[in-house]
Amino acid sequence: MLRVSKLTDYALVVLSRLAQEAPGTVMTAPRLAAETHLPEPSVIKVLKQLSHSGLVAANRGAAGGYALTRLPTDISVREVVTALEGPIALTACVDSSEDVCTMENSCPMRGRWDPVNAALHQALDAVTLAHMAHRESAYAQGVR
Amino acid sequence: MLRVSKLTDYALVVLSRLAQEAPGTVMTAPRLAAETHLPEPSVIKVLKQLSHSGLVAANRGAAGGYALTRLPTDISVREVVTALEGPIALTACVDSSEDVCTMENSCPMRGRWDPVNAALHQALDAVTLAHMAHRESAYAQGVR
DNA sequence: ACAATCAGCACCAGATTGGTCCAGATTGAG
DNA sequence: CTCAATCTGGACCAATCTGGTGCTGATTGT
Numbered sequence: 001m002l003r004v005s006k007l008t009d010y011a012l013v014v015l016s017r018l019a020q021e022a023p024g025t026v027m028t029a030p031r032l033a034a035e036t037h038l039p040e041p042s043v044i045k046v047l048k049q050l051s052h053s054g055l056v057a058a059n060r061g062a063a064g065g066y067a068l069t070r071l072p073t074d075i076s077v078r079e080v081v082t083a084l085e086g087p088i089a090l091t092a093c094v095d096s097s098e099d100v101c102t103m104e105n106s107c108p109m110r111g112r113w114d115p116v117n118a119a120l121h122q123a124l125d126a127v128t129l130a131h132m133a134h135r136e137s138a139y140a141q142g143v144r
Numbered sequence: 145m146l147r148v149s150k151l152t153d154y155a156l157v158v159l160s161r162l163a164q165e166a167p168g169t170v171m172t173a174p175r176l177a178a179e180t181h182l183p184e185p186s187v188i189k190v191l192k193q194l195s196h197s198g199l200v201a202a203n204r205g206a207a208g209g210y211a212l213t214r215l216p217t218d219i220s221v222r223e224v225v226t227a228l229e230g231p232i233a234l235t236a237c238v239d240s241s242e243d244v245c246t247m248e249n250s251c252p253m254r255g256r257w258d259p260v261n262a263a264l265h266q267a268l269d270a271v272t273l274a275h276m277a278h279r280e281s282a283y284a285q286g287v288r
Numbered sequence: 289a290c291a292a293t294c295a296g297c298a299c300c301a302g303a304t305t306g307g308t309c310c311a312g313a314t315t316g317a318g
Numbered sequence: 319c320t321c322a323a324t325c326t327g328g329a330c331c332a333a334t335c336t337g338g339t340g341c342t343g344a345t346t347g348t
Contacts, residue, residue: 002146002148002225002229002234002264003234004146004234005335005336005337006336006337007336007337028292028293028294029293029294030293039337039338041337041338041339041340042337042338044294045337045338047294048294048295048296051294051295058293058294058295059293059294059346060292060293060294060295060344060345060346061291061292061293061294061344061345061346061347062290062291062292062293062345062346062347062348063292063293063346063347063348064292064293064294064345064346064347065293065294066294077260081146085146090146090147090148115270115271115275116221116267116268116271119266119267119268119270119271120146120264120267122263122267123260123263123264123266123267124260124263126263127259127260127263131259149304149305149306150305150306151305151306172323172324172325173324173325174324183306183307185306185307185308185309186306186307188325189306189307191325192325192326192327195325195326202324202325202326203315203324203325204313204314204315204323204324204325204326205313205314205315205316205323205324205325206314206315206316206317206321206322206323206324207315207316207317207323207324208314208315208316208323208324208325209324209325210325
């Protein structure tokens with residue numbers, strides 16, 4: 001099925017919700033969870049990770065919350081997936097991997113996934129948060 | 145990480161090995177396992193699934209084994225992934241899914257993954273077994 | 289001071305995955 | 319005809335991953 005984890009899916013939903021507000025708008029985790037109908041603890045976990053990787057800014061204290069650090073047109077799906085799941089690659093065996101491959105040079109797949117991974121990167125780079133955030137177009141797509 | 149399962153990876157390796165022989169060449173499961181340095185039981189399991197979906201033909205009995213049913217140039221990576229993991233989609237929430245989505249119309253992501261999935265299909269369709277089967281070019285890529 | 293909010297763990301139950309095993313069915317060779 | 323080689327199909331298990339929960343502490347506006 002080539003799944004993306006549920007947490008990553010949540011991240012896209014939450015970020016899309018944030019993207020619907022004016023740039024810089026701060027929303028609390030409980031509110032984001034309520035408005036997206038997602039389980040609050042998981043939303044919190046996701047926001048922590050997104051904050052770590054700098055996609056959202058966290059404001060502590062009373063009247064705190066989260067806000068996007070960039071414009072929705074400037075955040076690609078690939079960045080979000082990478083933030084939640086690490087470097088995008090279909091297998092552990094890619095050139096950028098530091099794992100010691102037990103098969104070393106005898107591995108029959110050395111480098112062969114590269115074109116597939118490249119195509120994948122390109123595909124995920126092409127879609128931004130802004131593409132996923134507009135309610136009307138999304139519903140129109142859903143009906144067809 | 146957007147992983148493809150290890151079994152799927154094995155499938156690509158095994159099919160690539162078959163693709164290196166003349167069309168119609170029959171190889172037994174143990175031999176394929178030995179030559180690819182993969183665990184034999186898993187190779188067997190993979191071959192069963194590939195046989196199910198018609199990508200390889202199984203010949204029983206003594207002197208039996210497996211052979212590709214089509215030319216390597218005619219088998220895309222997408223087909224292999226689909227054979228092992230079912231329909232390719234990043235989330236369970238795609239239009240073709242028959243699951244009853246508990247969020248129904250309120251789901252904020254309805255249809256939004258579609259462009260990403262489409263790009264993904266295209267990317268995996270573009271790479272064939274033949275692309276992954278040629279040893280020299282693969283090594284050249286690995287070195288870079 | 290106090291309440292609201294984020295930070296960072298540690299933890300658990302369920303699902304998935306990779307791997308193992310075994311009792312058949314089929315087929316070619318001696 | 320018998321036997322060995324080979325695929326078939328299912329059950330099974332241990333390890334890992336994942337989503338979800340809970341708690342304690344730090345920060346900050348009122």
